Amino acid sequence: MxxxxxxxxxxxxxxxxxxxxxxxxxxxxxxxxxxxxxxxxxxxxxxxxxxxxxxxxxxxxxxxxxxxxxxxxxxxxxxxxxxxTEASEAETKAAAKKEQEEQIGTHPKGRQFYQQAQKDAEGGNLSAAERNMKMALTYEPSNARYKERLAEVQKQLADEAKNKDNSFKIR
Structure with a gap:
């Protein structure tokens, strides 16, 4: 039952x-x-x-x-x-903890830099966001979430630079 x-x-x-x-x-x-x-x-x-x-x-x-x-x-x-069972509960908690750690990181300094990078990106300061993402990666070089976010910020920076170049050519 x-x-x-x-x-x-x-x-x-x-x-x-x-x-x-x-x-x-x-x-x-x-x-x-x-x-x-x-x-x-x-x-x-x-x-x-x-x-x-x-x-x-x-x-x-x-x-x-x-x-x-x-x-x-x-x-x-x-x-x-x-x-x-207690074993299945422990397994569920471990999976949730691992997922959370993968989301924001395992190292306190890495998380701190990641969160600052998020704030910088939201505020439009992409170069600071890139710098902070790179710092976060120094603490957690294998964190896939950090790498993905760094690539997004770098793509935004490249797009921004490209748009500036195009605006100069038009003038």
Whole structure:
């Protein structure tokens, strides 16, 4: 069963519906309701079911985890992806961190120069932007984002120079 089935929900359930379903199922399967039972095996099964209800709520209440979970259970490896494990969460966090680092860089000085270059470019100071992008690349020479941005700035500078040359020829 996937988490939506555990909480008796549609896959399009709203956050409010998820919360209501969790509280409903939590009250039904809470281990404290079964403390008086003799069967240890039954108590353990109820406890496992309660843990699954809690796990379902933990994943479905978080928009990011819910999107990933929906994609996972819709894919070809559905059977392996029904449970959201700590390992898959760590994998998701590591991928997000890597993506963020690739976007703006891993070195604090590199990020600082990159951000300054962005401000310079937005302000129209392309030569300062180029200089700051080159400085950012000294800290992170393999950062593809920095290289791409430097190439964009250099192309803008070349276009600007070309336009100046053409305006002089016209006069």
């Amino acid at each position: 996937d988490y939506f089935e555990v909480l008796l929900l549609e896959k399009t359930a709203s956050p409010g519906e998820i919360k209501k379903a969790f509280y409903r199922e939590s009250r039904t399967y809470h281990p404290d309701r079964f403390f008086h039972m003799e069967s240890k095996e039954l108590k353990e099964r109820v406890h496992e079911l309660y843990k699954r209800v809690t796990e379902a709520y933990y994943v479905l209440r978080d928009d990011t985890k819910r999107k990933k979970y929906l994609a996972d259970i819709a894919g070809p490896e559905r059977a392996q992806k029904l449970r959201f």
